[in-house]
Amino acid sequence: MSDVVEIPAPVSLNFTQRWNTYLALMLAAAVLFLGLTMRRNTLSATQTFEDLEAGVRAQVPLGWLIDAKSDEYVFRAEDPDALPFKTMLQVSVMTVGPDATPNLVLDLLNMQRAPRFSTYREIARFDERLRDAPAKRMIYAYTQDERNPFQASVPIVVQGVDVVVLRRGQAVIITYREERSDFEKNLGRFEDLLATVEIF
């Protein structure tokens, strides 16, 4: 016959066990924070776009599709993931006369776009300064439809904003376009671009 020794169940964790648990929880929280930070950094990561001929340098979101081959703009960056409209940032340059004003440039943009964009309409216009230079901001909207007629796409209401600043016989136009419902959400991208764009 053998002896049975009963070990009483511990009433509470001992010191080591308790701190092990605390450390594990803290580590998990730290790693979660690290992961989220990495995600945020990745999402807001930028790359430098530079066009020495046009005299434009800017930070554009990393991973966006960059088109710098058009005569119409210096560059255009589009978010490939965005649904249903591809969020767009653009910098373009227009040659203007010595008496031109940002207001006149916006008028010209309106005249160019009205026959090209369906239901194009200017919504508002404001004065502002960009790098201490007088600038003009215009908000507008239009409906965009798929240019491929063989696809059954529903038109999208797009809201856009232009900031125009003049320099040495040229007007630099910085543009942001987004689907109406996401316009405010992603406006920060545009403000980041305005904050980093260098015109030289």
Place this chain on the structure above:
Amino acid sequence: MRRRQLVLHALLALALLSALSVGLLSGGGVPVAAQDGPDATPTLPPPPLVELNEEIIKRATVLVMQTYQTRGQPVIACTGSGTLVSADGLILTNAHVALPSEMCRADQLVIAITVRLDEPPVPTYTAEIVNFSKGRDLAVLRINGYLDGRAIEPGTLQLPFVELGDSATVQLDETITVMGYPDFGNAPVAATRGTVSGFTAEARAGDRAWIRTAATIPGTMSGGGAYNRAGKLIGVPTIAPARAGGELVDCRVLQDTNGDGRADENDRCVPVGGFISALRPSRLARGLVRAATLGIRQGEDLTPPHAVPTEGAPIFSRLFFTTRVNEAGVPANVIGRVPTGTTSLYLFFDYDNMVDGMVYELRVTVDDVPRPEYGLPPTTWSGGKRGTWYIGRAGLPWENGVYHFRLFIEGREAAGRSIVIGGGPPTEPQFSDIVFGLLDENGNLVGTNYVLPEGSAIQARFNYLYMTPETTWSYIWYFEGQEVLRDTLAWAGDEQGVWVMPAGGDFYPGQYRLELYIEGTLSATADFVIAGGAEGYSSAIFSDFRFTDEQIEGVPTGAVRNDFPSEIPRLYVFFNWRLIAPGTLWTRRWLVDGDVLFEVTEPWDAESTGENYFVGLQSLQTLPDATYTFEIVIANVTQASVSAKVGLGQLPVEAFASAEGVLMTGRITDAETGQGIPGALFIVLQAEYSVEDFLWDRAQVLDASLADSQGYFRIARLLPRGTREEPLLYSVLVRAEGYLPLSADGIVVDTDTRSPVVINVALSRN
């Protein structure tokens, strides 16, 4: 308790992995590895016709509607078919389908396209006429806007299109496919298959002026396309335009055009033709299409393009038959009977007071049975006001019988003539093959053609056969249609040989004709032109050619040169001329890198001798770099050919886009729900880049497409093919917010790849 600890630690580890996963996988700019999962693998399409890509051809076929506004409402006046011949919206169709007329009042051209193959076309664009030939009933249109009035952004149209094939290679009994709309837009685009049943000859267009087919082609398909097995456009199905007072097969009331609240016989109807049996060969459209593609048009000339006003009723006269037409378009003989087994027969006739665009027709009966294959269905006139014309058929046997040919103008019978085919070879006396020339110092006839210098001793040479002594023969010389000399003689030569006869009298500039009769029956005839001064044994009519890029009121003001810098907007050629009679038919041609872009035949309308006649080319922007050649032809003899280089002197390699390639299409869906993901982006990289090489630079992208409301995407640009030995490998990426990105390398496109390549992709949520 220990188990609780283990579970807790496992959860923490999972949280760690999850956090890292979130950070890595949602990185918008991090290229992902290729995932060749089952959903990303290209799925094989059902086997289509390998050579003839019907889907692309059907999508390239459009409905052209002539419309006008009445009381603010659009009214459809006429409809027809057309074919896209460039990605940026050039459309080849019949001129009568696009040009307004008495029956087709119109102020706007609306283009409806086939969005879904099994449904009627959808009005989408407006178009304008760029080039047209009323006589040949061909026109090129350009899509210039959306139906809502918006302009089209340059470079944004990427429409499916077809290439023009070589209609000269079309063979008898070859299978062709005709595409067009069989109704007013109520039915989807239709394909009709048939075979080539023959060719019809017509003056100025040669033995293959028309391709004939026995396929049943509704009149509304006029202006569409006929394709060979390789899917190349080889002809335009053409029916005569509807005309007021003409023979309308049908005219349908579609709308209340007079606003009386009812759509009845008091409203304007849309005319419908009968059935099409003739195709205009694509070679006759090539110049129009190329000129439109290059943005070139005929510019200012010394005299504006003119339609000579008619002074009387149009007439056809002096009908006769020949079995041979020489290279100058002159009948080799005149026959009254054709032996069994003949394979060519042409009906010649003179015409006057005709206008390009009039409708004429040749009806033929054999032993009183109508035989449309020997005739010409109602078609537009292209010969100008006055001259000599022919219709015929070569290369196919003509059966024995009594043939009766009847010519019609605007539905009214104008002239007729009969001929018998049958019996053995003719043995009766005959003349043939008249040519004209000058005698050299040795008495040889030289400079033989149909254009001769003024003031020379003209000789006529002809062949004779089966002649017997004392046979009565006669000749008649005409000048500008008036008889000037006639004589009747007894034959004093051999049975067969070559005869040279001098022409009496002085020859002034103008058009001449010689008729030879045997026993009072016309046996041979030929026309010739006297123009220019003698230069050796030839005529020198045009001289001192000068190219320039500027002129003011007929005087060259720019630099005169043969080598111009790039990007000039206009090009003129000036020249002097002498001794050419007003009314003499002359042809001027513009060629670009050897291809004829414009060819105009018309009567000479300036004084007989003068300086600084000029013709021009112009562009809406700038003339492309190329070698521009200007030619003048009279009586099928080239009188002058001069060239000037612009820029590099040759067209850019990519001047004419290829319609060869593979269509890529498919659907992007949510892997869980199977629903399409609207707005998802499908990117195809240029073949030289893999996913790993992709730096999100647009220059690396061949094309991209957004998924539509059902998740379907369609790459507008065709993927160029590689070869079997060196296939092209494409990489694709699929992106959508909230889903894990997908990419794949190594999609093979070579000569064996069937179009379309369908790629269905299911994305997993992240």
